[in-house]
Amino acid sequence: MKATLVIRNICEMATPLGSSSRRGSDMGKVHVTADAAIAVNVETIVWAGPQSEMPRIEGPAPEIIDAGGRAVIPGFVDSHTHFVFAGFRDEEFFWRAGGLPYMEIHKRGGGIANTVRSTRSSSLEDLVAVGAPRLERMLELGVTTVEGKSGYGLDSVTELRQLEAMKILDARQPVDIIGTFLGPHSIPPEFEGKPGAYIDFVIRDVLPAVRRHGFASFCDVFCEQGVFGLDDSRRFLEAAASSGFDLKMHADEIVRLGGAGLAAALGATSADHLLKASGEDLDAMAAAGVVATCLPVTAFILREDYADARGMIDRGLAVALATDLNPGSCYSHSIPLAAALGILYMRMSMEEVLTATTLNGAAALGLAAGRGSLEAGKLADILILDAPSYRHIAYNVGMNVVGTVIKRGKVVSVRN
Structure with a gap:
């Protein structure tokens, strides 16, 4: 040997x-x-x-x-992050902690729109510069592969810039970065009240450019009431699949909309969040082999009920744990905290947590064979x-x- x-x-x-x-x-x-x-x-x-x-x-x-x-x-595989973004939203953390409702935060100029403004005004070099130290800290915590999503541009130029920054960072440092195009993360101000028209724009103008540049392996959508409903989510994901992308979904985080069932129907690689997913849709995910990615640090910070990882495992699902690092609802890349929360509040065993942060994290990115x-x-x-x-x-x-x-x-x- x-x-x-x-x-x-x-x-x-x-x-x-x-x-x-x-x-x-x-x-x-x-x-x-x-x-x-x-x-x-x-x-x-x-x-x-x-x-x-x-x-x-x-x-x-x-x-x-x-x-x-x-x-x-x-090595840990963090299969759900939004680590390339500009600006901070620390004031929102304290507004939320004080009980301010989301819509009031939105009226004050907060939420995803806040990060979109900062990210749109940042150059490629700016985004590379803010992403590099985040990756360094992830590496110190043992993350050897990370997924990174776009979604803070909500236009063609900035979405591509985010994904290109990830490509550059992937070549410059040790952590392997798997890019995900999350153009349908929110409805931009240019399309306010017109989610279907925005999906049309993304399918027509942005998705082909992402494919042409080879910046992403996956496409993702925030399927949620008041953002992108089931029909618009399906249209986008079917177009993405036809373009050769593998699929992911933000599903059933805030209300029980049926995103988990759509992920199963479309054969997505993973469906993520799942705090409100129905038992019927979780069973469909299990039958379809869709990985259930749970994000306990986000639930901890938002003081929401945790996803039912114990029930998912008992239903025969593959569960992954990831951090959901982002500037708003979860400014944390702490795999150790996610692991502890999985045990303390999601009723997972230590062995299940180890699997969820390694092999099943890799499976949520289609990488478990290697x-x-x-x-x-x-x-x-x-x-x-x-x-x-x-x-x-x-x-x-x-x-x-x-x-x-x-x-x-x-x-x-x-x-x-």
Whole structure:
């Protein structure tokens, strides 16, 4: 066996296994190996198992990393973020905390429109500059793959600029970025009261440009009462699918509109939020293999009821957990906080949380065949924790226990 890197003296290696999402009770089946080792050749894992059973290394001597009796897990996959945006909305955080209703915040010039104004006035260089430190902080927390959405331009030029910024950032730093076009995130002032006309514009003018530039893998829509209803959401997503994009949805976050059922009918890769999704629509998602992405930090900040992750798992769904980093409802990229909330308020087990933030996060991006677990043939995206067990990810509530981040077989972050 050839190897360029060997990690040895691992107290506990914990990982889900498989090349697709883990559903239902399988989410709790995490493989834990004591006294383990991992061998990597260039950027691919070639061995992960008991140290005493590791095959002999042939050829040049590999780099050796001594885990020092610490735990090792796969890199986190944050499958839902809005990390490229300009400006802040800190005043809204305190308005909300004081009980100000959303419509009153909107009347004061807040909400998504606030971020749209700032983002439209920002150059490509500005957006790259604000995105880079956010990615650096994600990497320190162990995020090795992240999804990033547009949606703060609501026009052709700025939407493309957001997505291009992600392409540039993807090439400049270690975290893999998966771009998602979220043109139908809100109704811009130019189309106020005319959501159907805005969808027509997006389909006719913006979607072909996104396809032509190759800036995005997915298309997403905010399917919600007062924003984009089921018919407009379906029109956009069907046009996106016809253009070769995979599909995602913001579904049933505020009211039970039926977005989860639409995601199932269209074969979306994931449907996200799902706080108000019906049991019938969740069953349809399970049957269609749609990943349910839950965003507990957003519910925590908005003081809303959490999505019923326990019920989803018991229905046989694959659940992913993501942060929803955005400037309004969730200015946080804390995977550790999402993990703790999953256990404390969503009744998930630690094993289910580990699966939800690694392999199922990868599945929510269509990437589970090549990452999200520690097994031969997968990308060497590996975290060495400053802890003896993977359970410390949630036990250290909201705190970072990631010591060393290895991305594609290279050490890219070490926390002193």
